[in-house]
Amino acid sequence: MHKPEGVIEIFLQPGDLYFGDRHTRIRTLLGSCVSLVLWHPHERLGGMCHYILPSRNRQGEQLDGRYADEALHLLLKEVNASGTHIEDYRISLFGGGNMFGALTPRNIGETNVSAGLELLAAHGLRCHARHAGGRGYRNLIFDIWSGHVALRCPSQQQIATRRYEAQPS
Structure with a gap:
């Protein structure tokens, strides 16, 4: 999607989080991790x-x-600091790919996805969209100005995008 002038780009490493405004694009690369x-x-x-x-x-x-539990808590603190309410947000979950196949008896990606969904449910929050599980990694790009999420999954040979339209006030 076309990037407006003056937009900053943030790349999240594992363990990072970022909360921003309409002048932000956030990117990350997910394996068994979840966003x-x-x-x-x-x-x-x-x-x-x-x-x-x-x-x-x-x-x-x-x-x-x-x-997961602490990352969600940190995001909720940012939402509260912004003066908005978490119930007014669209929430999506991405990632949790199986990166190790049969090499490990535990699929950490699956465990991470389950943890995220359980945390959202425990807070009374709805997951509006998700693309999780499967094999391999995902490139994720989130444009805050539009709500557009672009997802590339090279190992799954697919590109998925999700666009959230603002509802009239």
């Missing part, structure tokens, strides 16, 4: 996380975006 994508259609605000694992056993430490 939750939040978009507010009226305010043109949004965010994305790139978590590695569902949770950790230690508590009392600083929140860490590498873990």
Whole structure:
């Protein structure tokens, strides 16, 4: 999609998250990791996380975006700080590919997807779109100004895009 002038591009590494406004494009590359994508259609605000694992056993430490539960908590703090309400956001989930095939008895990608969906449900949030599981990696691009999400899955030989249109006020 055409990028408007003045847009900044953010690339998320594993464990990163970002919340921004209509002047932002967020990109990441997902294997077994998962991204939750939040978009507010009226305010043109949004965010994305790139978590590695569902949770950790230690508590009392600083929140860490590498873990699904903590990444969602950090995103929710950003939503609250923006003065908006999470119920007004479109939420999507992407990633969780099986990167190791039969080499490992546990499919961490599947575990990450389940964790994300369970966390959303526990917070009373609906997942509006998802592209998860399968084999291999995904390139993900999220344009906050439009809500457009582009997803390329080279190992699955497909390109999926999802566009959210702002609803009239």
